[in-house]
Amino acid sequence: MTGNIRAHRPGPAAWAMLTWTEAKLVWRDTSGVIIPLGLPMLIMVMNGLGSDGSAIPEFGGLSAFEAYVVPLTIAMVVALVGVVNMPSFLATYRHTGVLRRLSVTPAHPTLVLLAQVVVSLVQSVIGVLLALGLAVALFDASLPRGLLAAIGVFLLVAAAMYALGTLVAAISPTTNSSIAIGLVVFFAMLAAGGGFGPRENLPTWLATIGEYLPFGAGLDALTATWMGAAPELQHIAVLVGTTVLAAGAAVKLFRWT
Incomplete structure (x- = not known):
């Protein structure tokens, strides 16, 4: 009987139901909502209030708020959700035995990973859209001149950060350790990548x-799209390389029990 259960693989409908369940669980968690949705708007408003909106030639006539702060906020949100928020949920599932119990059902634990990534990505997109809406409505910020390129870079940044987050979850035995490791990685990238001021x-x-x-590569690539320039290939290569290497390491190291 067990062999028959294992032989049966859940279809798209089962995975969609699992994803919907994950979304409801995350929604019920206060931090799971405030961090990706509320924090981006708070950061955007705080930085917008301190901007005078002056056009800067080095930024193609955009203000520092438009060309630097807005892309910075987007990169920061995706990094925080991907590297800190998402791994904490996965570590909790391992610690409480959820992944172990799923391993003996047709719903393989890998589906939980995929569902959690999808839910986190939706959170990030909503948070970014809310923050951008405030930037445009309150501070007359412009949308990226290279809109399609900006969307593509955003997806690459998200892929890199979620791959890192999965790696953090893979090496974290408990929820608290996951949050601690994630915060160290997040702030290290932020400090070196221009999150606390220009890297210059x-x-x-x-x-x-x-x-x-x-983080630095993603910030530079997003800034380029806001000014209508093409992102540098080295920055794209960093994001792709991080995704491949971190995801590969996570697959090797991830423990389901």
């Missing part, structure tokens, strides 16, 4: 490292 203010060696981390 950092030592040369640290600024160089920051540019080749996924």
